Amino acid sequence: MSAIMRTYKQLPVAFVRGRGATLWDAQGRPYLDGLSGIAVTNLGHCHPRVTQAIEEQARELVHTSNLFRIPGQEQLGAELVAATNMDTAFFCNSGAEANEVAIKLARRYGHDRGIKTPTIIVLDGAFHGRTLGALAATAGEPMRQPFEPMVPGFTRITPEDMAGLKSVTAHSDIVAVLVEPVQGEGGVRPLSREYLLALRSLCDQQNWLLMFDEVQTGNGRCGALYAFQRLGVTPDVLVTAKGLGNGYPIGACLAKGEASIALRAGDHGTTYGGSPLACAAASAVVNTLADPHLLGRADIIRERILHAFNNHLANPALVTEVRGLGLMLGIEVTVPATGLVTAALEQGVVINVTAGNTIRLLPPLVMTDEEASQLGHTVAEIINQAPEIAA
Template sequence: MSNLMSNYSPLEVTFVKGEGCWLTDTKGDQYLDALSGIGVVNLGHCHPVITKNLIDQSQQLLHTSNVYRIGNQEKLAKELCTLAKMDKVFFSNSGAEANEAAIKIVRLFARSKDIEKPVILTANQGFHGRTMATLSATGQSKVQAGFAPLMSEFIHVNYDDIEAISDYQSNANVVAVMVEPIQGEAGIIIPKNDYLNKVQELCNKNGWLLILDGVQSCMGRTGKLFAHEHNQITPDILCLAKGLGNGVPIGACLAKGVASKMLTPGTHGSTFGGNPLVTSAALGVLDVFQNTNVLENVNKMSEYFRSEFDNKIKNNIAVKELRIKGLMIGIGLDSNIIDCSQLVKKALKDNLLINVTGTTIRMLPPLIITKEEIDILISKLIKLIST
């Protein structure tokens, strides 16, 4: 009997080794990882650059706390802000904490405008984390179940519906809009090409802050380092995590302009946030993105997957839709034809790691995946949805 709390229901497999797109279990069997630890190991398991950074740093210094200056942290902050066109960054340990920091920044912004009951507009089916604030911001009742009373300072509107946001322009308490560039947990929901542009226009018009939760969609996942680069915009606040550390826990809340000036000494903090070890890993991640062809590979493999998959499923009536942006991949299925609840276990038996959200197969394969591995992935998927 396990001494772990029962909030997880892990599958009956334990992995002991990883390399690139592959994991090896205790029996020595290999699995194609099409999930990357839920969008975390973007550069593949045990990437040599990140591994070397971690080894070198672990032999020098692991932790000092933010009571003192941290060289790696300051270097990472400078590189991130330059790449993202932001002014300041707060480092945390996770995406939920990065989003929590964003929410606190908004609260302080509201106080500066003498707004005592600030409201943030967020999206139905969005996901922002499992702390009480980010849980309240999340637009999924199944995630919120059992945790009432929630924080009341969030109003959920339909995603990819600009009118739903526009309708709140007369509400004087609204101070920000918080959305994902692409909804990940909802099953890879990709908005219209100009949705984010129109959201930003409304924010600028009304003096609201635009918060983009790029925890899952950034760090190269869509073929750009940051997902909103496809729209040629820059938000007021950008939240990152997951792929930023390639497996090491790190989150980042970046801000520009007035939003970057809200946190002052004593208003927020994190014991472990941005320590020498995790920032060393993140610096390695940025190094790989800037000095290799990873992003080019994402775009090439995205088009290859689309064309090969479309060709293979022409006569498969179980597939309703392919939603893909870079290597964020959602395959919408007809639940009347196929039992989606069993797909994860069936895939595992065929040594394939995927996720299923509702009636959608969700995949976030490592960005270094090759054509040969895409072929293996598609072959296993066709077998999976044809049985």
């Protein structure tokens, strides 16, 4: 029996090597990666610039602690604020941790304004992580119920419901709104630009902080460094992780204006966060993503996938909706979806299913046109065969 706690129902394959959009198992069988480690290796596996940065930094200095200045962290902070027009950054190690920073920041902002029980608006369908604060912000009873009592201070509304949005303004303890521009785990559901603009103007009117969780949508995934830049709606707080280190763990909470100075000395901390090694990896990622041609690949690869998919799908009635932005692609199917991941794996293709019946594709920006066509073709084929899988 494995010594690993059984928190994951793992698939019966182990990868030992990766390059670009290809993974290999121990027997040397190649797999086309349509998942990127769940939106992490956006630049593909072992991207040469990231690998070189990690190798060089690992030879110099891996860790010191935030008790001392960390030049690489200061450099990464400057690069990120310049690229996002934010003002300050706090570095940590994961998406959930970065959301914890945002939650604490919003509460601190509230206390500074005399609000003793600050409340954050979150959405149905949201996923923000598994730590207790991030879990309280997350929707979905099965994930939450075994760990009650939940951290208080969140109120949940339905996405896109403008009337519901207006009705919460009566609540005097609200300090912030936390949303994913495209809900990832919740089924690859983009929020409309109109809704995001309505959130922005409400936050401006009420002096609330607009906080975007771009853990999954960020770092090139949606065809811009961050999705907000493509959508043209700027948050006060920007949460990122996943693709920021292209596989090396790092998260960040960036903030602008008043939010950027809400957290003060002693308010938050981390032993590992923003280490020389993590920051070297992330700087290589941010600099590589400065290439507009690479970001532009998101839409081209998406089109290629969907072109091949539509050409090979035998029966359009098997698909309810195709959603997403850039390389966050959700294909909602009417067939039982769980067997599809294994069926794809048998064909040498890695995909994911989320929110019950939505195939989620998160391929890397370095995927070739041919690989994109192969991905779209395979996904169509496994859907075509799905009724047999279910039988």
